[in-house]
Amino acid sequence: MRRLLVFTIAPVLVLLLAAPAWACGGLIGPNGTVSLGRTTTLAGYHDGVEHYVTSFTFEGAGGAFGSLIPLPGVPTSVERGGDWTLQRLVRETRPPVRALEASASHAVAAPAEVLLEKRIDALDVTVLKGGGASVGEWATQNGFRLPPDAPEVLDFYASRSPVFLAARFDADAARRQGIVQGQGTPIHVTIPTANPWVPLRILALGKKVTEPVQADVYLLTDNRPTLLPTGRTGVELAHDAAASDQLLSDLRSDKGMQWVPRSMWLTYLRLFVPAGLLTYDLAVDAHGTGRPSPVAAGLPSIAVPHPSPTATRTVVFVVAVVLVVLGVGGLVARRTSPRAA
Amino acid sequence: MRLAAVAGALASAVAATVGLTACGGGAQAAGPKTVVITIHHSRFAPSAVRVAPGGTVRFVVRNTDPIDHEFIVGDQATQDRHEVGTDALHREPGAVSLAPEATAETVYTFPRTGTMIYGCHLPGHYAYGMRGTITLTTSA
Numbered sequence: 001m002r003r004l005l006v007f008t009i010a011p012v013l014v015l016l017l018a019a020p021a022w023a024c025g026g027l028i029g030p031n032g033t034v035s036l037g038r039t040t041t042l043a044g045y046h047d048g049v050e051h052y053v054t055s056f057t058f059e060g061a062g063g064a065f066g067s068l069i070p071l072p073g074v075p076t077s078v079e080r081g082g083d084w085t086l087q088r089l090v091r092e093t094r095p096p097v098r099a100l101e102a103s104a105s106h107a108v109a110a111p112a113e114v115l116l117e118k119r120i121d122a123l124d125v126t127v128l129k130g131g132g133a134s135v136g137e138w139a140t141q142n143g144f145r146l147p148p149d150a151p152e153v154l155d156f157y158a159s160r161s162p163v164f165l166a167a168r169f170d171a172d173a174a175r176r177q178g179i180v181q182g183q184g185t186p187i188h189v190t191i192p193t194a195n196p197w198v199p200l201r202i203l204a205l206g207k208k209v210t211e212p213v214q215a216d217v218y219l220l221t222d223n224r225p226t227l228l229p230t231g232r233t234g235v236e237l238a239h240d241a242a243a244s245d246q247l248l249s250d251l252r253s254d255k256g257m258q259w260v261p262r263s264m265w266l267t268y269l270r271l272f273v274p275a276g277l278l279t280y281d282l283a284v285d286a287h288g289t290g291r292p293s294p295v296a297a298g299l300p301s302i303a304v305p306h307p308s309p310t311a312t313r314t315v316v317f318v319v320a321v322v323l324v325v326l327g328v329g330g331l332v333a334r335r336t337s338p339r340a341a
Numbered sequence: 342m343r344l345a346a347v348a349g350a351l352a353s354a355v356a357a358t359v360g361l362t363a364c365g366g367g368a369q370a371a372g373p374k375t376v377v378i379t380i381h382h383s384r385f386a387p388s389a390v391r392v393a394p395g396g397t398v399r400f401v402v403r404n405t406d407p408i409d410h411e412f413i414v415g416d417q418a419t420q421d422r423h424e425v426g427t428d429a430l431h432r433e434p435g436a437v438s439l440a441p442e443a444t445a446e447t448v449y450t451f452p453r454t455g456t457m458i459y460g461c462h463l464p465g466h467y468a469y470g471m472r473g474t475i476t477l478t479t480s481a
Binding site: 132133134135136137139140145146147148149150151152154155206208 | 381382383405406407408409441442461463464465466468469471
């Protein structure tokens with residue numbers, strides 16, 4: 001029974017006038033500018049299925065914006081998510097903050113395969129399968145100018161998983177549908193996968209290297225997880241404790257969240273890093289092996305995973321046992337060996 | 342895909358060396374020499390070339406990216422002008438616009454002196470590092 005729940009909630013740094021919505025992905029405007037500020041995303045993992053929840057909030061601007069979200073596998077469903085889940089998680093670890101979200105965009109590409117299309121409120125969600133170039137061409141052909149770092153970033157993800165979710169936010173349609181400014185549209189993506197991970201590098205898409213990226217990452221797992229990378233500048237472990245019964249009960253009461261089990265471990269990572277240094281994702285080992293995948297983190301395979309607290313305790317215990325054995329052995333040896341003359 | 346890009350970049354470098362060296366020599370063949378420039382991940386390869394003063398070069402530019410790019414040759418003043426310009430397409434000598442995964446070419450005759458640059462001036466591209474230097478030297 002492996003359980004993992006992951007959230008990414010990136011506080012808004014600067015809300016540009018042109019930013020109608022936000023989500024956890026690279027935000028791409030029609031003129032190539034990027035105005036991604038605050039993002040809210042949940043990627044949950046339980047019984048081999050990842051539940052990815054993110055929200056797009058209408059901020060009143062016109063036109064169409066889009067967001068690309070790398071996925072670890074092909075989703076079996078894309079549905080409207082519950083309205084309560086993301087807010088409840090934020091409240092668990094910090095005071096309520098005003099929700100602002102970025103919007104969606106399309107990627108262009110040659111022969112990217114469209115696996116799924118779904119309309120959710122004012123969002124046009126498309127799940128794509130293809131290489132970085134083909135997904136990029138698909139986005140371009142759908143009217144969005146990708147920023148100059150997009151080809152490298154798309155290849156960065158496509159080399160590990162060729163599946164992307166493109167969410168296009170039509171602000172004009174939102175108005176016609178009566179969606180009011182500040183109203184969020186959560187989406188819930190269900191993805192069977194053996195290796196969940198949280199895409200972080202995509203948050204830096206289109207930003208200047210010195211521009212800060214902020215994100216809050218929540219994990220809910222059966223046991224205390226092992227993460228990679230940790231200990232880096234700009235990655236702070238802000239919460240590390242068993243999830244409260246009340247939190248889990250509240251989450252379970254929201255739409256599509258009945259899969260949340262009765263006990264989980266809550267980890268909260270706060271990300272605050274210049275975009276130029278955000279060259280990695282967050283790999284999570286929820287299987288108890290203490291070895292999160294460097295590949296999933298986008299790191300060279302030679303990278304050594306940060307040991308989990310459990311693994312550290314195990315090492316300490318083994319060392320202690322060895323020392324005790326050596327100590328006892330030494331005493332026995334001294335008592336049985338003949339003394340020097 | 343990446344292998345092909347690397348191979349392309351190497352071919353570009355070789356072509357640049359061969360073509361530009363020929364420009365500076367006394368045994369000039371008929372017509373301009375060719376330099377192949379590859380664009381991959383919004384970078385030019387090679388990022389520096391050497392050209393004989395007054396030489397004419399045919400640049401073949403291969404865009405391997407899924408996004409639009411430009412290739413514009415000129416001095417710093419030219420680059421500055423294009424950085425704030427609004428021309429959507431370029432076809433003048435020494436300048437060409439490239440669609441995703443497209444190849445295009447342009448011919449440019451260099452001055453006898455000066456410092457030359459090639460760059461892309463789509464929004465954010467030049468600042469991202471899409472530029473290369475051209476050294477005018479008789480040893481090219």
